[in-house]
Amino acid sequence: MPDWNKCILVTQDVVKKFGGLVAVNKVSIKVPERGIVLIIGPNGSGKSTLVNVISGVYKADGGRIFFRGVDITNKPPHVIYRLGLVRTFQIPQPLRKLTVLENVMLGDAVHPGENVVKALIERAWIKRESELVERAFQILKFLRLDHLWDVESWKLSGGQLKLLEIGRALMANAKMIIMDEPIAGVNPTLAHEIFQRIQEIRDKLGVTFLIIEHRLDIALKYVDYVYAMARGRVISEGPPEKVVNDPQVIEAYLGG
Numbered sequence: 001m002p003d004w005n006k007c008i009l010v011t012q013d014v015v016k017k018f019g020g021l022v023a024v025n026k027v028s029i030k031v032p033e034r035g036i037v038l039i040i041g042p043n044g045s046g047k048s049t050l051v052n053v054i055s056g057v058y059k060a061d062g063g064r065i066f067f068r069g070v071d072i073t074n075k076p077p078h079v080i081y082r083l084g085l086v087r088t089f090q091i092p093q094p095l096r097k098l099t100v101l102e103n104v105m106l107g108d109a110v111h112p113g114e115n116v117v118k119a120l121i122e123r124a125w126i127k128r129e130s131e132l133v134e135r136a137f138q139i140l141k142f143l144r145l146d147h148l149w150d151v152e153s154w155k156l157s158g159g160q161l162k163l164l165e166i167g168r169a170l171m172a173n174a175k176m177i178i179m180d181e182p183i184a185g186v187n188p189t190l191a192h193e194i195f196q197r198i199q200e201i202r203d204k205l206g207v208t209f210l211i212i213e214h215r216l217d218i219a220l221k222y223v224d225y226v227y228a229m230a231r232g233r234v235i236s237e238g239p240p241e242k243v244v245n246d247p248q249v250i251e252a253y254l255g256g
């Protein structure tokens with residue numbers, strides 16, 4: 001269960017502009033430790049931009065971001081990653097030739113935004129220490145992907161790839177995982193399974209989640225708290241049933 005006495009992530013009046021467009025306009029959110037927090041909002045409301053600023057992909061034009069009490073505002077993505085705040089990324093094409101196990105192991109070595117080859121050479125990771133293999137295997141077991149350990153990743157379904165992205169994040173010792181539309185294009189059965197795994201990872205490993213998702217019919221069943229954004233601002237927040245019934249939120253969706 002989320003611990004509201006300990007907020008693992010706090011943003012204060014975060015601003016991000018693209019030229020004249022204020023994509024994120026003074027957004028303040030709190031994410032409790034062990035929470036599963038959802039961000040919703042119509043297309044273009046600034047959800048992805050916000051998480052890109054939090055994870056260091058974009059520089060903020062204003063405001064502050066604290067993770068585990070550390071000011072991470074405008075820190076480089078790999079520094080934020082090493083602190084345990086991991087945003088999952090689609091596994092890039094070249095890495096899909098690697099096996100499922102190898103891809104999980106890479107989570108320990110490389111930030112997704114880094115030049116993989118360069119990073120691997122610098123860290124001389126190729127040794128494949130048995131300890132890392134063991135850990136990666138445990139993670140795959142947890143995700144029920146262990147039977148696929150030797151399969152090349154391109155052979156996985158979209159939903160299995162999402163689980164693999166989570167596996168890489170766990171290998172990176174993530175304390176908090178940010179996911180942008182984890183169940184987009186995933187069939188309903190596997191979509192529920194992904195959220196069940198997310199809950200299990202929270203319950204058993206104590207990992208916190210911040211998730212952007214449009215498929216509310218599925219996502220709302222699994223989350224503790226919701227922020228709704230529109231036009232770069234937070235327009236509503238609270239438990240799922242409160243936020244989705246908030247007239248302001250309904251209007252934001254209908255108004256497009």
Ligand SMILES: Nc1ncnc2c1ncn2[C@@H]1O[C@H](COP(=O)(O)OP(=O)(O)OP(=O)(O)O)[C@@H](O)[C@H]1O
Nearest residue numbers: 018021022023041042043044045046047048049050
């Ligand atoms: N790199 C960029 N350069 C210029 N404008 C951008 C950039 N990224 C996003 N925007 C603009 O910022 C606004 C917010 O976009 P963002 O992608 O954050 O929305 P979103 O809530 O994630 O939408 P969706 O639900 O469609 O993914 C939009 O008007 C978008 O066109």
Ligand SMILES: [Mg+2]
Nearest residue numbers: 047048049180
């Ligand atoms: Mg988006």
